[in-house]
Structures are given as structure tokens and as C-alpha cells.
Amino acid sequence: MTWSARISQRDYEQLIAHLHPGDDDEHAAFLYAGETATPKDHRLLIRRVIPVPHHDFGPSDRGGYRQVAARALARAAIECETEGLRLLWAHSHPGAVDHVRFSGPDLATHNRAHPHMINMTGGRPVASLVFGTGSVAGEVWLPDGKVVELDHLDVVGARTARLTASPLATADTSARFARQVLMFGTKGQATLRSMTVAVVGAGGGGSLLVQTLAHLGVGRIIIVDFDRVDVTNLSRMVGATPKDARRRRLKVDVLRRLAHAIDPEIDVVAIAGDITYEADARALLAADYVFSATDTQFARFAVNAICHQYLIPGAQVGAKVVTDEDGAVRLAYAMHRPIDLGGACLECGGGIDPDAVRREQLNDAERQAQAYVNAPAGGDIVDPSVITLNSAAVAMAMLDFQFSATGMFPPRTRLAQRIYHAPERALRDRQAATRPGCRWCDRHAVGGAFARGDDHPLPLRPGSPPRPNLTGVAERVRRLFAPTECWSTEPGAQRGSQCTESIKVALFGGEPRRLRSDWGEVLVGLIRARRGRRVKPAHRELRNT
Amino acid sequence: MHQSEKDPTSQTIGTPVRTVEILVNTKPVCVSSEVTGAEIKSAAKVPADFKLFRVDGHREVPVGDEEQLHVHHHEKFVASPTLDPAFVVSPTHATAIDTVRDAFPAHPVNVDAPGDGTTVITVRNIDVGAGWNVTPIDLTVKVHVTFPSSPPYPFYGPAGMARTDGRRLPQIQPQVQLAGELRTQISLMKPFNPTVETLGARLVAVVGWLRDPR
Numbered sequence: 145m146t147w148s149a150r151i152s153q154r155d156y157e158q159l160i161a162h163l164h165p166g167d168d169d170e171h172a173a174f175l176y177a178g179e180t181a182t183p184k185d186h187r188l189l190i191r192r193v194i195p196v197p198h199h200d201f202g203p204s205d206r207g208g209y210r211q212v213a214a215r216a217l218a219r220a221a222i223e224c225e226t227e228g229l230r231l232l233w234a235h236s237h238p239g240a241v242d243h244v245r246f247s248g249p250d251l252a253t254h255n256r257a258h259p260h261m262i263n264m265t266g267g268r269p270v271a272s273l274v275f276g277t278g279s280v281a282g283e284v285w286l287p288d289g290k291v292v293e294l295d296h297l298d299v300v301g302a303r304t305a306r307l308t309a310s311p312l313a314t315a316d317t318s319a320r321f322a323r324q325v326l327m328f329g330t331k332g333q334a335t336l337r338s339m340t341v342a343v344v345g346a347g348g349g350g351s352l353l354v355q356t357l358a359h360l361g362v363g364r365i366i367i368v369d370f371d372r373v374d375v376t377n378l379s380r381m382v383g384a385t386p387k388d389a390r391r392r393r394l395k396v397d398v399l400r401r402l403a404h405a406i407d408p409e410i411d412v413v414a415i416a417g418d419i420t421y422e423a424d425a426r427a428l429l430a431a432d433y434v435f436s437a438t439d440t441q442f443a444r445f446a447v448n449a450i451c452h453q454y455l456i457p458g459a460q461v462g463a464k465v466v467t468d469e470d471g472a473v474r475l476a477y478a479m480h481r482p483i484d485l486g487g488a489c490l491e492c493g494g495g496i497d498p499d500a501v502r503r504e505q506l507n508d509a510e511r512q513a514q515a516y517v518n519a520p521a522g523g524d525i526v527d528p529s530v531i532t533l534n535s536a537a538v539a540m541a542m543l544d545f546q547f548s549a550t551g552m553f554p555p556r557t558r559l560a561q562r563i564y565h566a567p568e569r570a571l572r573d574r575q576a577a578t579r580p581g582c583r584w585c586d587r588h589a590v591g592g593a594f595a596r597g598d599d600h601p602l603p604l605r606p607g608s609p610p611r612p613n614l615t616g617v618a619e620r621v622r623r624l625f626a627p628t629e630c631w632s633t634e635p636g637a638q639r640g641s642q643c644t645e646s647i648k649v650a651l652f653g654g655e656p657r658r659l660r661s662d663w664g665e666v667l668v669g670l671i672r673a674r675r676g677r678r679v680k681p682a683h684r685e686l687r688n689t
Numbered sequence: 690m691h692q693s694e695k696d697p698t699s700q701t702i703g704t705p706v707r708t709v710e711i712l713v714n715t716k717p718v719c720v721s722s723e724v725t726g727a728e729i730k731s732a733a734k735v736p737a738d739f740k741l742f743r744v745d746g747h748r749e750v751p752v753g754d755e756e757q758l759h760v761h762h763h764e765k766f767v768a769s770p771t772l773d774p775a776f777v778v779s780p781t782h783a784t785a786i787d788t789v790r791d792a793f794p795a796h797p798v799n800v801d802a803p804g805d806g807t808t809v810i811t812v813r814n815i816d817v818g819a820g821w822n823v824t825p826i827d828l829t830v831k832v833h834v835t836f837p838s839s840p841p842y843p844f845y846g847p848a849g850m851a852r853t854d855g856r857r858l859p860q861i862q863p864q865v866q867l868a869g870e871l872r873t874q875i876s877l878m879k880p881f882n883p884t885v886e887t888l889g890a891r892l893v894a895v896v897g898w899l900r901d902p903r
Binding site for chain 2: 168170172204205206207208209210211212213214215217218219221222223225226233235236237238239240241243244245246247248249250251252253256257260261263264265266267274
């Protein structure tokens, strides 16, 4: 099991400015971190940087060069123990550039101090990092006495970089990327290939994102959406065909096909799920970047939470068309809201409507009872949507992603929200500021979630969505059962005849020629056998057989 | 918490002495309710050179080794070491590196400490003149743990250095290994007296020779 660390670009720049101010001397800092464990590695998530002031870093009286005062360490340990964070300490080696390693005195200090530092911080892992100007080496000391070398430090934000103790060998890139390599360099292209990018929402915006990511050469794409293609999607969902709409294919399956058509070597993880449920949301933790291209505010809230809690940069893309009562277009704009982990989050930046998040969690009865303002009678609001606006939003987001992932933005770049007002042909930036106390982006907020990783519960629905994730024949059966499931959960509904009727509609009214008759017999037989009971158990039984 | 001078009568007129459980570095430790800082460290089995602090909310309050404390049940203390990093193995090497930086103020100076006690110092981008097939060069010297008793020698440039006029110099070996990399070895040896010469001055002398190798 490897250990790595992750720090936001803003914090890294603050740290390096302190450790390497240009005076060719050694400097030190404390880092407070959360932690997350994935199947592949453990990751320390740096929440705050605490520079050790000059008066606490005087000459060593133990034979070393300099010395972090015991009082400074005690203060840091108390803060970490109180806040439930891991204590990391960092120092610089002046003169080290792209190679760095611990010196003998450094290692002796680890042996002498680290076991006690673990106790001082409540039995949590501690770590030491040494920084060159473009390199880092580290050791993680675990409570069970093991010592693990830090594999790398990821700097995330507008200017992404992976730092190691010495430069990584760069693999040759495929000839298909020859023209891109001229812009990104071999290292930049290799970085894109090594990345995992998640796209939440597989509709108009999501399909354009997946298409562009596949062309750029991103190595692994996670796509999450529970929805299916219908005929109204065909005007703006890249890769979807009339056949997909007739068959009501899952959108994620269509986009997997699209990505593989562009580049068969891409690893595509298609999840017919809902990230407002914790189990599905956890799939995003493997991502290096998350795009939100979903219409729902709750999903946007989930992306915002995951990105800040686990230090994953990302962006929200969207388009909006507002018409008046006569149908005339009043507003038409494309929007790109970056999550660069250095500034305001989507909540502080006005990208999430808190009451809409609440409304989206209501059940049908609650929604009817609350009858919120502007709700159409008996149906969802259907907004205008057009591929050109989606394309504009995706273009802005993908440019930022490309420059960020390949480290091409200059230092101290901050990404503002960007809106393209189509009727005015005007591109405008919108600056947003962190709200003091914001639990997502204020790293000093008491009980805040920024970079807390697994220490902080994700405020999402527990478990998985009540929608089985099936494929092939089982998926076809699931589709047939969908109307009966909906019906059977309604209180007071008569069971039996309506249930069978639903199946008949699905079997013979929907797409009779595309169903094998034996499946219809199996289904009707199961319905009869389960008459008066919920259909879902029968469905599970079928799946087990 | 009350701090008091050690007074043998205090036990009879004040709170009676009893055993209490306190937390030192988050671990429970049993001590007498009247105890010194040194006794707390000893009971917690932390090294005597650690500094003891009483935790007061989010603040740390220093406790001297001889300081007499009256402690309460589950009162928190932190016993903290110093952290003593060093980017080179010894302060002597650090001082020598400073002299190199002083001697080449316009050039980056890279330092690597391989962990065997040596320090590898490289001065970047030094112009050695048109007489060489490569310029500017990175000039490297490996300083041993016994420096300055042992002189700084040899020096290294990029692999394949040669005179443009074809002259072969006995001091130049264009293909040698240093830490797994091919370099040119520059074998300029002369006595090194640390009382009158610094490492920076020696490197300046090497650069002077490279610019005019006679």
C-alpha cells in the first residue's frame, strides 16, 4: 500500500514561498492533514500550512543545522490532536532543485521524534517532508511502527503538478497525439494519459466532455448518470442515435461506446448511478478531476462536497436559456464554474441553490404538499436546451482543464467563473469570495470539511440508489419492471391487475418486436406468482437465476 | 491548576497528596497530585530532554523540570522534542556552501546530500570561455565528511568536455562516473588550507584555470 499526499496549489505556493524564499537557508513549516484510504493507496490531504517562524527555527544544539523549537511542535501537536488532524512537518534543502532526499541528521530526527509525535497527536500517523524547489521526499510513520516512503505529492488546482524525490521517467506517447505533444510536451501528454477524470451527468454537456477527454488522450474516464436516452436528447447528446432512443439505452453506455470509438485504449467506467447517494459518490474519489454536467442542484452539491473534502479539482459546466411567457428568449448563456480549491466553492460562488437542493430531496407526496412556487401542475420544469450553448460551456471548461492538467498556467493563476452571454456576444468573469465559516472552502472553519477526507462524513444519501445496476439481459428485464416498481410503491394502489397491465404495456405496447416472447412469458409468470406482492423481490429472484 | 513552591507542610494544610491519572501525549499516566515537571516526564517514559507543556485549551504553557505542580484528574500535558533537520551532514558543510554562494552570487548553487556523509555541490551555468566545446557548464564538487581536513578534489563538468583547438590536457578526463552519471573529471589538486582559503575561493580558482588552462 503506497502513501501519497495532496495539497492545493494555493497552499503549495504559500509553502514554497516560505521554505524557499531565495535566501539559500533552511526553513520549516507544519502541515495539518486529513486522510483518505482508497483500494490503491492512502492519501494525506493537506488542510492548512503553518509556517514555523524564524524565532522558532534557530540553530540546532543537537548537532544538526537548525532546530524547530519544542514549543512550536507542542503547539502544532495540540492543534492537530484537538482538530483530529495528522501532523506533518516540512523543511527545505536549499540548493535542491529536482532531486531531494533526507540527510543523515534528518533521519536521526525522525527516529528520535516521530514515535513521540504519534502519541502527541492521539495515535495518528505523522510524516516528514523535505522540499527542493521542484521535488519532495517524505516518510510516513504509522502508529503500528511501520515507516513508509511517500510516493509523491500532488499539487492540485489551477496548476497541477506531481512532485517526487527525483524526476519521473516519461513514457513515449502514441503517434496519434503527435500534434498535441507539440503544445503540451511529452510530459504533459503523459500526465493526461495517467489521469482519471470523472464526468457526472451524461447528457448534452457530459457527452461533449467525454468526447473531448477521449480526444485529448485522458487514460481513464468515469461517467455517472442514471438516465436513459430518449428522443429529445438526440438534438444535443453527442454519440446518441435514434436506435439508442428507441431502445432507451443508458446514457452512460452510449458514452462508453463513444469514448471507445475514439480511442479503444481508454478505460471507461460507466456507472448507472446517482452521486447523491454515498455509495455511487465514492466512485469519484478515484478521480483526479471531476466535471459536473448535471442539471440537478443536489448532484452539483455532491460534486462540490467531494471536491473540497477530498482535494479533487473540478468544474461545473452548464447552459441556461430563460424565456418569458410568450416564449421569447430573455437570457441565453453558457457558464463554467471552476473548482480550483484555492478560492470560493460552488456554494459561495452562487452555483448551488440551497432551496433547490432541499426540494430535490422531497418525495412526491412532500412535493405536492409543499407545492413550491412556479411548479408546473403535475410535472417537472422542462428548460430549453441547445447543443451550441453546451459546446461553449464545455470549450471554456476543457481549455482550463487542459492548461491546468499539463501545468501550463503561470504560477499564482486563479480561475474565476466565466459566463458567455450569447445574445450579447459577451464573455464575462465573475469573481467570488469564500464566505467566512463555509464548511467547504474555508479551511479555518470549525468542523469544516475542507481536506478532511474520510474523517468527515459525506452529507449525502446513505447507501446506493434504489435502482439496480444491471446489464445485458438482466438490464432489459429491469427496464420492463420499471413501471410496475413505480406503481407498486404507491400507497393504496390496487395490485395485481394493474401490475400485469403495466407489463403488458411494456411488452406489447412499447416495443413488442424487440422482445423475445420467452422473456415475456417468464415475466408474466413471475408477476402471477408474486401477485399481491411487490415486484422487486421477484426481480431479484430472476436475477439470481 | 495551582503552582506552588515545594513546601513540606502544604500536604497537611492544603489538599492531601493522592495519586491521579493525567494524560501525557494523550496517554494515561499515574502520578502524585503534587509533582514536578521532571517527575511527569519520567512517569510518562519520555526522554528527559523533551520539553513539558501543560495544555490550556488550545494553548501550551511551559512547565519547568523543577516546577512543582498540583495536577488534576485527566489534566493534559504534552512532552515535546525538538526537530533538528539539516540539509547537509554537518554545519561545516553548510558553512562551506555559504562561501560558494558568496563566490558565485549570480549563479544557482545546487546541493545534494546522498546520505553517506558527503555533500555534492554544483554551481550552475558557468561561462568557461570559447576554448571549450561546451559552455556554460555546471561545475560540481563532492565534499567528504572529513572536509576541510581533506581537500575538495576532484571537480566535475559535463561529460565530453574537450578543447576546441584539439589540445589534450592531462587534468581532463572526459568520461568518468559520478553517482551513476557520466561527467568530465577536472583533476586540479593543490594543498588546501582552510584557515586562509574557502571552498568558494577554490571553485573560483578552478573556473579561472578552465578559462585559461596553461
